[in-house]
Amino acid sequence: MARSFLLFFVLLLLPPALLRAAALEPDFSQLAAGESGLAVEVVDGDTLLLQSGTEIRLVGIQAPKLPLGRRGFAAWPLAEEAKQALEAMALGHELTLYYGGRKKDRYGRMLAHLVRADGLWIQGALLEGGMARVYSFRDNRSLIGDMLARERSARLATRGIWAHPYYAVRTPEEAAYHVGSFQLVEGRVVDSAIVKRRGYINFGEDWKSDFTIAIQPKDRKQFGAGGADILAYKGRIVRVRGWIKSYNGAMIEATHPEQIEVFE
Numbered sequence: 001m002a003r004s005f006l007l008f009f010v011l012l013l014l015p016p017a018l019l020r021a022a023a024l025e026p027d028f029s030q031l032a033a034g035e036s037g038l039a040v041e042v043v044d045g046d047t048l049l050l051q052s053g054t055e056i057r058l059v060g061i062q063a064p065k066l067p068l069g070r071r072g073f074a075a076w077p078l079a080e081e082a083k084q085a086l087e088a089m090a091l092g093h094e095l096t097l098y099y100g101g102r103k104k105d106r107y108g109r110m111l112a113h114l115v116r117a118d119g120l121w122i123q124g125a126l127l128e129g130g131m132a133r134v135y136s137f138r139d140n141r142s143l144i145g146d147m148l149a150r151e152r153s154a155r156l157a158t159r160g161i162w163a164h165p166y167y168a169v170r171t172p173e174e175a176a177y178h179v180g181s182f183q184l185v186e187g188r189v190v191d192s193a194i195v196k197r198r199g200y201i202n203f204g205e206d207w208k209s210d211f212t213i214a215i216q217p218k219d220r221k222q223f224g225a226g227g228a229d230i231l232a233y234k235g236r237i238v239r240v241r242g243w244i245k246s247y248n249g250a251m252i253e254a255t256h257p258e259q260i261e262v263f264e
Contacts, residue, residue, distance in 0.1 A: 026121070026146045034097035034112060039090040044068065045082025045131060047109065048090055056097065058086075059111040060147050061123050062135035062182065064161060077166045082131040089122055090114070100142020111140055127151045130160020133167070134241065135182070138222060138255040148261065169239065172203035172211035175250035185211065185252065186239040186263075192231050199223070199230040201238075201254075209249040213240050219255045237264040 037050035045063025049055050063086070064079035097112035105111055114122040123143075126132040127150040134147045154162055161167040170178060172187040190210075192201045197217040204210025215223060215230060223230055239261045242252035254260055 026124075026143055028098050028113070028115060028121075031098040031100045031113065031142055034099055034103075034110070036094055036096040039093055039095050042083055042087045042091060045079060045086050045126070048086065050095070055107075055109045056112055056114065057105055057107075057109040058123055058126075058132075059101070059113060059140050060134060060136055060143060061126060061132040063126065063132040077164050078131070078161050081160075082126070085126060085129060085131045086122070089116070089120065089125055093117065095122070101137070101140030113143065123147060124150050128154055128159075130154035130157075130162050133161070133182075133184070136256065136258050138219065141256055141258055144258040148258070172250075175211040175244055175252075176246075179244050179246045179250060182241070182243050183252075184239055184241045185244075186237070187211070188237050188264075189233045189235060192234045194220075194230060201230065201233050201240075201260075204249075207248060211250045212248065213252050213254050213260065214247075215254050222256045233260070233262070236262050238262050 035050075035052070035054065037052045037054060039048050040051045041049040043049065043055075044066045046058040046061055047055065048058075063082040064076035065073075066075050066079045066083065067073045094117045095114045096117075097110060098115060099112055102111055116122065123132070124146065127134065127147055132151075134144065134151050136144050136147075154160060155169075169184045169186050172185060175183065175185050187203045190202050190204055191207075192199070194200075197220070199213075199215030199220055200207065201213035201215075202210060203212065220230065240252050240254060241259055242254065244250050244252055252259075
C-alpha cells in the first residue's frame with residue numbers, strides 16, 4: 001500500500017509527458033558509464049544506496065535537506081517529500097551510473113547521473129517534478145544545460161519546491177538576509193570589473209555593501225573558455241546560484257559560468 005501511494009505521489013508530480021521527456025534526453029553517450037546495480041535504500045532526496053553497498057550522491061542537483069542526525073539542523077521544507085519522490089523512482093530498480101566529472105566526493109560517495117533500465121534519467125525527473133535545484137561544481141558540469149532547462153520548467157509551473165517561499169528566487173537586496181544559505185539571486189548588473197585579476201559583478205552602486213558575484217583569478221579561465229566575458233555582464237539581467245557569504249555585503253563566489261544565467 002505504501003509503495004503504491006509513493007508511486008501515485010510521484011506521478012502527480014511528474015505527468016507522463018515529463019517522464020517521456022526525461023527518458024528521451026539527454027545523450028549519455030558523452031559520459032563514462034559505470035556500474036549498474038539495484039537501488040535498495042534512499043537516504044534523502046539526492047542520496048541512495050545500491051545493493052552492492054555503493055553510496056551515490058546524485059550529481060548536479062540539490063534536494064531539500066533532512067537533518068540525518070545533525071544536531072540543531074532543521075529539515076528544509078519538502079525534504080521528506082523529495083525523499084519519497086526518489087524512493088518512488090529508484091527503489092527496486094536497476095540503475096546505471098554515468099560520470100561526467102569527478103567521481104567521488106570527500107565522503108566517498110559516487111558522484112553520478114543515474115538512469116533506470118527503462119531510460120528514465122533520475123536527476124531530470126526530480127528537477128522536472130520540482131523536487132530539486134541544479135547544484136553544479138567546477139569539476140562536475142556535465143548536462144547542466146539540460147538540468148537548468150528542466151528546473152526552469154518546474155519553476156515556471158510552480159511545481160514542488162517552487163511553490164514554497166523558502167526556495168524563492170531572491171533579489172540582490174534580499175541576499176543579505178540569507179547569508180550562509182544556498183540561494184538563487186536575480187537582478188540587473190550595475191557594473192562589472194576585473195580588479196587585481198579578480199572578477200567582480202556588482203548589483204549596486206556601492207560595492208562595499210551591495211550584492212556581488214566574485215570570480216577568483218583561477219576560475220576566470222573557465223568563463224573565458226565558455227565565452228562568458230565577465231565585463232559583458234554589465235547592464236544585463238542575470239540569475240546566479242550558490243552559497244551566500246558576507247564580504248563587503250552579500251556575495252556569491254562563481255567558479256564556473258553555468259552558475260550564471262543571462263536573461264537580457
